[in-house]
Amino acid sequence: MKETILRTEGLTHHYSIGDRKITILDSVSLSVKSGEFVVISGSSGSGKTTLLTLLSGLDKPSKGEIWLAGQEISRLSENALTPIRNDLIGFVFQAFHLIPSLNALENIMFPAELKKDRLAKPKAEELLERVGLWERRSSMPQQLSGGEKQRVAICRALINNPRLVFADEPTGNLDSENSFSIINLLSALREEHDTTLLMASHSSEVAQSATRILKLHDGRLTGEHTGLS
Ligand SMILES: Nc1ncnc2c1ncn2[C@@H]1O[C@H](COP(=O)(O)OP(=O)(O)O)[C@@H](O)[C@H]1O
Ligand SMILES: [Mg+2]
Known part of the structure; x- marks a missing residue:
């Protein structure tokens, strides 16, 4: 039986607009086991991004608990949370968020260099090769296509070997052919690296791989239902 890597209990989040309190997430309780590929589906505005933001500790919930690898993180200070987040979580965003002044290889190395990993370069090179971008290693982000940028971003998310990868609409800026190959890539890498993948998407096509x-x-x-794969 696989361990539970992520769990929430009664997760609730409000935003205040003027004197109005708006409930964005309402008593969300979920549990994710190590190695799962979970898609959070729902139309635009349903709360997917807010949920991922809270789960990764980037914002504090109004109410409820978040257990990440056995530790309750929702009330931890930023100082206590940063190392946990850096060790456990990789992120992939819709808008890629590559650093424009760094080339593909340097973008991938960046999180490993922050951790002073002496193997940052060979690890980044291996990932680049794995995703078929070896020839593009010296290209700057603005020279890459959307699909290529997202492959670089995926490598960057994986370089520190996180146990969990959060992806927020990772195919939202891509055409259907590139979307398909990004989802296949994430899914394959998840199996190869035994990571857990939590992906927000409003596309029912994407959800089919979960x-x-x-x-x-x-x-x-x-x-909640079980996916096809
Ligand atoms: N910082 C914020 N302040 C106020 N309302 C917000 C803020 N961020 C998101 N919202 C609102 O929260 C709801 C859910 O947003 P979001 O989590 O981005 O949904 P999704 O990712 O599913 O599109 C939306 O109605 C949005 O307008
Ligand atoms: Mg969103």
Whole structure:
């Protein structure tokens, strides 16, 4: 039986607009086991990004608990949280968020260099080769296509070998052919590296690759079903 790597209990989040309090997430309780590929589906505005932001400790919930690798993180200070986040989590974003002044290889190396990993370069080179971008290693982000940028971003998310990868609409800026290959790549890398993948997407096509689908509607989990793979 695989261990539970991530769990929430009654996760609730409000935003205040003027004197109005708006509930964005409402009592979300979920549990993810190591190695799963979970897609959080739901239309735009349903709370997917907010949920990933809270799960990764980038913002504090109004109420509820978040357990990450056995530790309750929702009340930890930023100082306590940063090393946990750096060790456990990799991120992939819709807008890629590559550093424009660094080339493909340097972008991938960056998180490993922050940790003073002496193997940053060979690890980055191996990942680049794995995703078929060896020839593009010296290219700057603006010289890369959307699909290539996202492959670089995926390598960067994986270089510190995180146990969890959060991906927020990673194919949102890509055409359908590139989307398909990015999802296949993430799915394959997840198996190779035995990582857990939590992906927000409003595309039902993307959800078909998941091992499990969680449905968000107006900030509530409304359903769950097992994916096809
Ligand atoms: N900083 C914020 N302040 C106020 N409302 C916000 C903020 N961020 C998101 N929201 C609102 O929260 C709801 C959910 O947003 P979001 O989590 O981005 O959903 P999704 O990623 O599913 O599109 C939306 O109605 C959005 O307008
Ligand atoms: Mg979003």
